[in-house]
Amino acid sequence: MIKKIKIALIGNPNSGKSSVFNALTGLNQKVANFPGVTVEKKTGYTSLRDKFGNTIEAEIIDLPGTYSLYPKSPEERIPFQLLCDPQNEAHPDLTIVVADGANLKRNLFLASQLVDLKIPVVLVINMMDIVRFKKININFEKLSVRLGVPIVSMNARKQEGLKELKEAIAKPFSPPANDFIDIRPFAPEVIDTIRQTVNVNSNYNAFLVANNLDLISNFEIPEFKKEKIRAVCAQYEFNAQQMQAKETLERYRVISTIMNEFISSPENPIQKSPSYRIDNVLTHRFWGYFIFLAVLFLVFQAIFAWAVYPMDLIDSAFAWLSVQVQSSLPPGLINDLLVDGILAGLNGIVVFVPQIALLFFFVAVLEDTGYMSRVSFLMDQLMRKFGLNGKSLIPLMSGVACAVPAIMSTRTISNWKERLITIMVTPLMSCSARLPVYTLLIALIIPSDYIYGVNLQGLVLMFMYLIGFVAAISAAWVMKHILQSTEKSYFVMELPTYRLPRWSTIGIHIAEKVKVFLFEAGKVIVSVSIILWVLSSFGPSGAFDRIEDKYLSETYIRSMPQDEIDRRIQSEKLENSYAGRLGHIIEPVIKPLGYDWKIGIALITSFAAREVFVGTMSTIYSVGDEESSKMTVKEKMRNEIDPETGGPKYTFAVGISLMLFYAFAMQCISTVAVVYRETRKIKYPLIQILYMSGMAYLASLIAYQLLK
Amino acid sequence: MILNKRMGTTIKYLSELKKGQKGIIDSFTDYELSLKLLEMGCIPGEIIEVIRIAPLGDPIAISVAGYMLSLRKAEAATVRLKPN
Known part of the structure; x- marks a missing residue:
């Protein structure tokens, strides 16, 4: 049985x-x-x-x-x-x-x-x-x-x-035989009424119902019964806070007698404990911060530098798989959907796994050993000025590698408001997906000169990272004042005894996080990838056919090699696709920022991931003679002429404006999906998209108008 | 520090203790916070000691009921100590 x-x-x-x-x-x-x-x-x-x-x-x-x-x-x-x-x-x-x-x-x-x-x-x-x-x-x-x-x-x-x-x-079990404390005399009438009104097992359960009536939904206890309970509470002047204090004191009184009777312990002064001695170093006014910085540096290195190898491996595996699928299936719609839509989407998810696993390895070790609460202890004074928690530093710094694992790691912050602010501002940190965009644009507009032995391009790149950090901290400070919280923010927190990490628990923890990301955030990411694929591979009826027909004509076939024709077809198709149309439609809106419809297309496709900017640019600019087809994206962009001014399109003003836009705008569906998963409310990712994109638009507008 | 003229002694708060100083909890000035502190074992009559002060001056760490608890200075200022 x-x-x-x-x-x-x-x-x-x-x-x-x-x-x-x-x-x-x-x-x-x-x-x-x-x-x-x-x-x-x-x-x-x-x-x-x-x-x-x-x-x-x-x-x-x-x-x-x-x-x-x-x-x-x-x-x-x-x-x-x-x-x-x-x-x-x-x-x-x-x-x-x-x-x-x-x-x-x-x-x-x-x-x-x-x-x-x-x-x-x-x-x-x-x-x-x-x-x-x-x-x-x-x-x-x-x-x-x-x-x-x-x-x-x-x-x-x-x-x-x-x-x-x-x-x-x-063994067969039964309810505890004794009452630990006798709760009924605290409020006999209230407890009796609740026991007659709703189905509870004990006097203490009834007492807790009276104490937390506002937290109980009407589904659990219907309103008319709640009314009855409220009435009896009012009649006998039942004060929830006083009752809770009284109960707590009574429990500790009984616990004291029990401790005296059944437990004997020698004096264990905290100053003699190993944890105290470890804390002498880890919370030291110099070594404490030094070690914390070293830990941050290590985490940063791991997800920035070490994760690259498995990520490259995953990318090449998907590239190989794409080629296999592409060549084994007949060319056509299904083939394209599989390769450019689904496989590309899956690749975009799986590629995050190394970073997530590495970050959670470190977070779990820091948490499990008891070090994480010391981080709060060290940094609280500084971080709370910005509405953040000392523990927010780990997600914020991880955000420099990737906001996705960073946001998942905010669960260590127990205060909801502080956690929410951390989630909201972390995507402002310059993540690694922005790096290809920055390097391309910086190479385009900043000369590779040295000033006092400092490389100018490197300096600008560092400045972009700094802007991200300052923006995140400032946004946090603003949200601290805007966000309303019913929950009182207390710091009161145990500093647990240091313990060695439990490797098996940490392993299970990492596996869980990876699984949750793959299956929950993954759904959203694949869906949006497919939508973006549809937008950029289909156009209004007949548009694509006309392009193909055009290049079938004698003039083109005779004068151009086949690969040049293919490039032109691809580029013109993108221009005439729904994404291309959207680029044209939003042109009036982005014109004040110095952008044209081509950049508009890149902004739209970048919503899948920021680094897509580079790929889109190279597709758009693949039109040209044989000479230009050998050029890199950078060279093509440098040769692009602004039809209005007759000068180069990518001026200093446009470059700075674009970089600022990429620094602030929320252009990452993976992050949106994870924010939704971590906040359980659609409004938070929406607010995030709005405030970040608003910031991006304003910053780019001001920069372009001042610099042009 | 508040002078309590009737008692003729000075009332001390937990926030005023220096590192290594002990005190006995007397009562609380913030009702809501006191509920949290009570359930964490900060019971009137309990001996507490300031073990550590964070390098930036806030928060502090105290020993209570055999373990280490950290709290902000502002929170410690709601814990009244027995006059010694």
């Missing part, structure tokens, strides 16, 4: 909860978002055998780390929603509470709340290696009797205690 059970895993941050989760489920897990919020919902499966030989299939939900059941933000609602609503589809049959054994006083607080919810509980006392190191003595039997729940001691990193945990889950 197979029995199916649902288990919720809950615990403080840094309690080793994910080690327990990974030990229980191994690779048998999947990640999604909880509906409506960007909180990761990890579900894993394990199968157990009880003592009668029956199989138990357990579905384990890993709840986000939390210090208590009181939600302080919409994100923190999840544990509350799941545990306090017996009708919730994910309401568990059993909860595993993971507590850090070396930090029991604070960890028992959450455990005590769960005991009073009267859902069956197994308490895991984790980090037994540290408990032994600190010579803390815990009387497990007596503690178990006192709490009325089974206790399993574990060192989940080393899988120590895993067998015992599985046995405890497989």
